[in-house]
Amino acid sequence: MVKMxxxxxxxxxxxxxxxxxxxxxxILGTILLxxxxxxxxxxxxxxxxxxxxSFLDSFIGSLVGSISAGNPITSYIFGGEMLKQGVGLIAVxxxxxxxxxxxxxxxxxxxxxxxxxxxxxxxxxxxxLSIIVAILTVLILEVLV
Amino acid sequence: xxxxEKIKRIPKSWYFLISIVLIYFLFSLFNKEIYLESxxxxxxxxxxxxxxxxxxxxxxxxxxxxxxxxxxxxxLKEKGIKKWxxxxxxxILSSGPIYMWYPLLADLKNKGLNNGLIACFLYNRAIxxxxxxxxxxxxxxxxxxxxxxxxxxxxxxxxILLNKLMDVKNEN
Numbered sequence: 090m091v092k093m094x095x096x097x098x099x100x101x102x103x104x105x106x107x108x109x110x111x112x113x114x115x116i117l118g119t120i121l122l123x124x125x126x127x128x129x130x131x132x133x134x135x136x137x138x139x140x141x142x143s144f145l146d147s148f149i150g151s152l153v154g155s156i157s158a159g160n161p162i163t164s165y166i167f168g169g170e171m172l173k174q175g176v177g178l179i180a181v182x183x184x185x186x187x188x189x190x191x192x193x194x195x196x197x198x199x200x201x202x203x204x205x206x207x208x209x210x211x212x213x214x215x216x217x218l219s220i221i222v223a224i225l226t227v228l229i230l231e232v233l234v
Numbered sequence: 235x236x237x238x239e240k241i242k243r244i245p246k247s248w249y250f251l252i253s254i255v256l257i258y259f260l261f262s263l264f265n266k267e268i269y270l271e272s273x274x275x276x277x278x279x280x281x282x283x284x285x286x287x288x289x290x291x292x293x294x295x296x297x298x299x300x301x302x303x304x305x306x307x308x309x310l311k312e313k314g315i316k317k318w319x320x321x322x323x324x325x326i327l328s329s330g331p332i333y334m335w336y337p338l339l340a341d342l343k344n345k346g347l348n349n350g351l352i353a354c355f356l357y358n359r360a361i362x363x364x365x366x367x368x369x370x371x372x373x374x375x376x377x378x379x380x381x382x383x384x385x386x387x388x389x390x391x392x393x394i395l396l397n398k399l400m401d402v403k404n405e406n
Binding site for chain 1: 246254268271273275283291294295296332337339341352356359360362384388395
């Protein structure tokens with residue numbers, strides 16, 4: 090089904106190890122940066138940013154999600170808390186989507202490994218799309234449910 | 235001269251790591267509480283990532299063995315929705331933090347995977363199947379289903395958009 094082209098597994102594993110080693114300082118640096126930011130920024134800070142204006146909040150939601158990093162579980166907890174505090178569903182959705190699709194903290198690693206132009210364009214488009222996804226999701230939800 | 239040349243040869247990524255380590259060093263001197271908490275968080279993250287590192291290494295080895303540039307050209311460069319479906323499923327099934335997958339994607343890029351498909355893969359990584367039950371508990375199943383469908387659809391739009399934007403940039 091797939092041709093091997095004079096390639097043996099030992100060589101393939103060596104190539105993989107070399108690729109990971111090249112990315113090692115960026116990955117380790119990113120993990121260190123995420124750990125520091127997660128410690129410095131308290132959870133209450135995120136909720137205090139919203140103004141209960143659906144349009145502005147969706148932009149803020151997307152912005153806060155973009156600069157945040159960590160497990161998506163954390164974003165569900167924040168999102169749930171935001172809803173309880175009265176923040177609109179569009180803003181919460183923008184926050185949830187940008188949390189997992191935009192990575193400002195990972196940008197140096199993404200730029201170094203996948204290319205600067207690619208990383209910048211991907212993150213900007215993901216930021217804009219997170220607002221569009223939020224609006225579309227809530228609109229469809231309102232129509233269907 | 236020789237020392238300067240040696241310094242120049244050090245990849246920029248190491249400067250990034252060194253600067254973050256220096257920030258940690260400063261915190262260890264001036265704010266030990268934040269330093270210790272961050273180190274604790276870091277250690278916890280590293281422990282969680284060891285199995286993902288191993289998985290990425292295994293997948294990269296397998297990919298180097300089986301997925302040759304010819305294979306990528308054959309399966310991902312052809313027109314049609316097949317390649318998009320392939321990338322969407324790959325993105326959804328991949329686990330671990332996004333930056334762990336950059337080396338593998340860079341490798342696939344060198345083998346012919348285009349920017350749009352890489353963007354599509356990265357977008358779909360946002361969909362975590364094991365976390366869906368938890369998301370349903372926090373929100374509702376109707377909301378989560380609609381959100382996931384919209385996100386898959388958007389991932390393709392972002393892929394097409396990025397291909398066009400990168401082409402325009404490359405032409406200049």
